[in-house]
Amino acid sequence: MxxxxxxxxxxxxxxxxxxxxxxxxxxxxxxxxxxxxxxxxxxxxxxxxxxxxxxxxxxxxxxxxxxxxxFFAHSAQQLEFPDTGDIRADLTSQLRAFVRLLNRDGTGAVIAGLIGNAQTDPELSAAFSKHYSAPRRALALAAFEKARERGQLRDDIDLGILVDQLWGACYNRLLIPDAPLDEAYAVALVNNALDGAGPNPARRPGSRG
Missing domain, CATH: 1.10.10.60 (Homeodomain-like)
Structure with a gap:
């Protein structure tokens, strides 16, 4: 050659x-x-x-x-927030995906370890917030804002507290395993939250107030 x-x-x-x-x-x-x-x-x-x-x-x-x-780089794609225009369906899909991730191949133990170590490691804590928890929270808040604009959530609902109610409940069962953390729980969380957060139903005949 x-x-x-x-x-x-x-x-x-x-x-x-x-x-x-x-x-x-x-x-x-x-x-x-x-x-x-x-x-x-x-x-x-x-x-x-x-x-x-x-x-x-x-x-x-x-x-x-x-x-x-x-961990964020590994899990980001698995926790994408769908946007079909139906907040109940989208939220149920996302929360079920989150629960599946927590139950997959010891991933829940990894998150629990990160959270535990973050209590005494300020650099880990800052990184966990920047790369994982804050981006996830921002996606949920954006989805809730759209839902509120569509009339699917009350105007006066505190969206940050709604995030805490849903994902915080999952973290609670992860860290304090007194009850199962499964997809049925995720579905129940969404239903319980949205049945209280959705537009007020028409008052029944004879109801007070």
Missing amino acids: SHDEAPARRGRGRRPAAEVRASVLRAAAGLLLNSGIRAVTFDRVATAAGSSKMTLYKWWPSAGALAAEA
């Missing part, structure tokens, strides 16, 4: 930063889901991702912060 015919060879330059970051997040998520939050150390993640610890220190203030972002 002549010099002109020789195939082009890719240089040994650095991988693009986005590619490295994605690889690190995948490696961290794998360790987190398989072995728990204590397994997510910069040493182990760097080895699994084929990266350097210095790169990880540059991008994340702590291993806990990395674990929180990795």
